Amino acid sequence: MGHATDALDAGGSSDGAGRAIGPPGARVFAAQVLRGQAQVTFLPSVAAGAVFCVALFAAGWQYGLYGLVGTAVGTATARLLGADGERVASGLEGFNACLTALCFAVFLGAGHLSTALLALAGCVVVTVVTSAVANLLGVWGLPTLTLPYCLIASTATIAAPGFQRVWHHGAGLAALTSPASGPTALQPADLAEAFFTAFAEIFFMPQWYVGALLLLGILVASRRAAAVACLGSAVGTATAWALGAPAAQITDGTTGYNSVLVALALCGVFLPARAATLTYALVGAAAATAVGSAMSALFAPSGGHTFTWPFVLTTLVFLAGAKSFPRLTGSPEAD
Template identity: 65%
Template sequence: MFVLRGVAQVVFLDSAWAGAVFGLALLTADWRYGTYAVGGAVLGTGTAHLLGVALDRVRAGLEGFNSCLTALCCAVFLDPGRLSTALLAAAACVVVTVVAAAVVRLLHLWALPALTSPYCLLAGAITVAAPAFGRIWPQGAAGAALPHAASGSTVLAPADVVAAFFRNVAQVFFLNQWHAGALLLAGLFLASRSAGWVACAGSATGILTAWALGVPAARITDGTMGYNAVLVALALCGVFLSPTAATLLYALLGAATATTITPALAHLLTPSGGHPLTWPFVLTTLGFLLAARSFPRVTGRQDPAAERPGPPTRSAAAGQPQAGRIGSG
């Protein structure tokens, strides 16, 4: 149960049933991806338990989602069939638990959630460093590359829009199959109907923003432009901010922002062999959560620190609401 919740917590769900559906979606797309993802959640959760992390965090799956994504990243960008990849993924799942504890401690000073930043830090380091290690890097695999200008048709057919809508959800787990995205979305609705609708709104916002900016249709259709929008929408409407009409609009603005900065981060990281991963989601969400403290109509209350100059004191920051999760199971 704890492990399945760790898989579900990738999209903020405290639901073992949703985690089971997510695991099924991964297995139907590629059984190796499902094995790495669930195995990563097992190792992260187990490591946290052995190190004495608070039992409520372990039971809620909060120690499993970063390790789930880290193991899955190793499978996607390295050869999942190689023993070296499996061993590296296992070691990374243990290390990311330590990284997560450090990041949680650091961001707690500003009452901010760690989100998937531990995974981004470690998985990013692995993908950049991997070509230096002959026993890890697949022979003939492409490494760093220079970014290039967008090219290709920007016309979206109705079938493209439908495929992009579901793939935006699927790409949260590195999946390219639209039916996997549909299954993941079903898992969201199973745990929380409101979360499911917010995810739908985030996916639609990602598509609309990318199309309005002239992103090639192929890039929109494969879901790589919109998955961060889905995560930002979920985070800002129902998880860290109460679900209201005001926070929904705020969350969709955040979703559009994340879509816009995704290619910026991709162009920044590509020359070193890196990938944007969920950095657009992390940076956008943290920025919008900090800004929200100055917007009473978003948070529902006035932040005293916003009324005086200078950085907030620790006591003021500690008064901010803590990270929450949706659903149960």
């Protein structure tokens, strides 16, 4: 989801338009895939991607496999279609496919052949959707974020119950929906669990230790990004508690993962890392928590699955607004 890039893969070559010439070697392609997984949190880092891969396999070998293969399919599709070489090399053509594959695995059941086939098709389609969204939002200078994946995921989960060969009741983690009401009191152990599961839920996983591994992956790539992500998780949790969200909904991470992504996006990725943008990012993180509740109510007829819509909508609004504030963008007018 980030726009920062590593240097182009060693051994690769490109033409004058930045498109790679010839098929990459296995090691180069593997690096592109791992960067694709890391780009879910804006990091073009092979090391972070490797830790993320371990985290998903720790959640369940099926999820690790879906995430890895999905990213590979999205990356390979982009290459075959002649996508920009720098985007492919930095993983920007893989992260939406990673999330799309995991979405199918979680909500349709990882053990079904129909799920695997749909996931493969979805990873191909989301690559095309990514290009379309990039062309549309590029007019306003805005990034695609996870909007392509959200479009595919929402369409799939809304349509799936109408197809008997696709919809498997109680499949995967689909039954893990947050309660709309319940006790709001939080214990210290609940706060710790909420902090880590906010990271895990970015990839649909409910285990706190998966979140801890994901945070470790971010830390390996960037201490600044890890600090911002931690603040985003804390703000999301605090905002949800202050608004009276049920404790179970807070501890399962569903009120915090969008806040983590918003904080990362608005401080150091699309806006420069400075005190003003950090404050702006944390306000955005808090807003995403409220947006998440609204989106959950909006999608309630189809199961209430908000995916990363709150992150996408909040970030796009805050980025569009930042264009009018030179102190946030670092424009000369700020001096």
